[in-house]
Amino acid sequence: MQLPPRVELPPEAQSPQEAPAPPEPTGKSWYVSPKGSDGGKGTLDSPLRTISRAVALASPGDAIRVLPGVYAEQLLLSSRGTSADAILLRGEGSPRPRLVPGDRTRSTLVHVQGRWRVENLELDVDGAPMIAIAFETGSSHAALADSELHGGTGGAGVLVEGGQDITLQNNTIHHFIRSGEDSHGVAVVGPSRNIILRDNDIHHNSGDSIQCQEGSAPADTVLIEDNKLHEEGENGVDIKRCRNITVRYNVLSDFPNTSVRAPGSSAGEAVVIHDAAQGVAIQGNTILRAGRGVSVVDTPAENLWVEANVIEDIRNFPEGNGQGIRIASAKNVVVADNRIVGTASYGLMLAADGQLVTGLTVRNNALQGGSQPLLLRLGRDSFHPGIILQENHYLHGGVLKADGVQDKLTGINAGYRVEFSGEQLPLSSPEKLDVWRQVLQVDQGSGLLQ
Incomplete structure (x- = not known):
């Protein structure tokens, strides 16, 4: 798969107005x-x-x-x-x-x-x-x-x-270093x-x-x-x-570095957005070897675009991390056209932290798993009202997880219960993805990567 193309900023986002290069001094x-x-x-x-x-x-x-x-x-x-x-x-x-x-x-x-x-x-x-x-x-x-x-x-x-x-x-x-501090x-x-x-x-x-x-x-x-x-x-x-x-077209890699600071002060995120940030575009970056790729956490941020990034080799270090893109708490978020490969945990973790994410659109992302074939974790329905999840591409044999799916299966064809092992669904065939779509009513137009 080729790297995603560079994309233009959405019209809602702003960039600084660049002045022309100053002339050489004349004085x-x-x-x-x-x-x-x-x-x-x-x-x-x-x-x-x-x-x-x-x-x-x-x-x-x-x-x-x-x-x-x-x-x-x-x-x-x-x-x-x-x-x-x-x-x-x-x-x-x-x-x-x-x-x-x-x-x-x-x-x-x-x-x-x-x-x-x-x-x-x-x-x-x-x-x-x-x-x-x-x-x-x-x-x-x-x-x-x-x-x-x-x-x-x-x-x-x-x-x-x-x-x-x-x-x-x-x-x-x-090498700006304070012992144990930022x-x-x-x-x-x-x-x-x-x-x-x-x-x-x-x-x-x-x-x-x-x-x-x-x-x-x-x-x-x-x-x-x-x-x-x-x-x-x-x-x-x-x-x-x-x-x-x-934040666009950057190469971000190797977080956290324990040679300059003892582990534990952060999750080693390539990009983290929190504390009510507004109007943030993360586009066309290459992210390698981090505790998390892109995280949106804590006090809800609003109006975010996470688009056309390549995210690879996301590690479970510090322990409990390893997600490619994690949207925990936010308003109005687009996650689109990203390629996520080699994650220790879920490539996409969406509204699965017990917090509300509203206005979430997730489309045309390619998820290829890692040492564990964990592709996507979707939180309970109450945490992502009105989600648009469609046209994504999942590795054949990978695993999708839906929190609370057992509640959905009550009164539905008992065969679906067998398909979900607990709340996880292994994608061993295209038919398994059909089960995901039918039970959760999401991911229209999505398919499997061989």
Whole structure:
């Protein structure tokens, strides 16, 4: 079976409005070198010694060009006005210039509070309890690109809290680790809005690759696209109380990573949606080797699309997991066109946690089982009123389970009781799938995969 094609966002979902790439600076270039002096002119022949001095001197439209070396300082990239041109802070040459803490008691290595583009730097937090870079209230049309961030023991590598129109692209973010606690690769906190995370490699952190959470208001309109998210102590993408989030075309793998955090703090989910998140699209991702693939749990999330994902090798680790897609509590959910292979538990677990799922549509998914041929578990009727379950494709010999099916069989042809072993139905023939359809009145148009 081929990978599902990429699909377009449903019209109800939103993505950030992308501004055109900013032009190269037309203002003055300020050069910084470990061999320079802050009394210098800031030219290539007479560079400054510290980045902080260049930051103080730069005007909108200027460029700060940092030559290779190690710089021990903290930076405050302040606002020059909401309509001012961005200032470029770029590492020049190879290896990248390395910024390390000058004062390890500070909370953050780089504060961004205005329109700044930060490119081609190494932000080495060097074991300090600090965030590498924070896009704070006032940061707007700002970016971090082509950089490496690592080595912190604070709450995250990158914090976006109150920033708007922020882009994180083509960065490597790794080894932000707090013993027994969360340290996320990227934390997006409301009221941040219009945030793009694209082409980043985020791994080996003690929390999630990316967490989206509410602050003074929900974060709104976040695009997570074409990233590699892997080997985290907890989850890949954790979405809680955020709005209009799109997660598409990413590769997410190897959760949880017990080398960076002891097991037990999470289910090791590639994507988890909870705490009343709204308007979330999970599309076209490849998910490998996780405790769960996609989970929708806890306080009901609303208006969700889980479409065209490939989910493989979902493990029963931590114990009690192993589901490909688990919809426990939600409103208005579409689960469509997914391929789910090699799950330790059910490929699809739908409204089977004793909580209500309303407006659930499940169609055209291919379920191929794993070490146990468990394909789908459907909760009791009262937990999924009005479910639309149709045109799915089940592995021949796999097992479907319907909670409470014995109640349905009362007064029905006694032969159906024999077909269901307890509440499970092995699909040993097309006729068995006919029994499932006739008893449960679902899955019209579904068939078996050989």
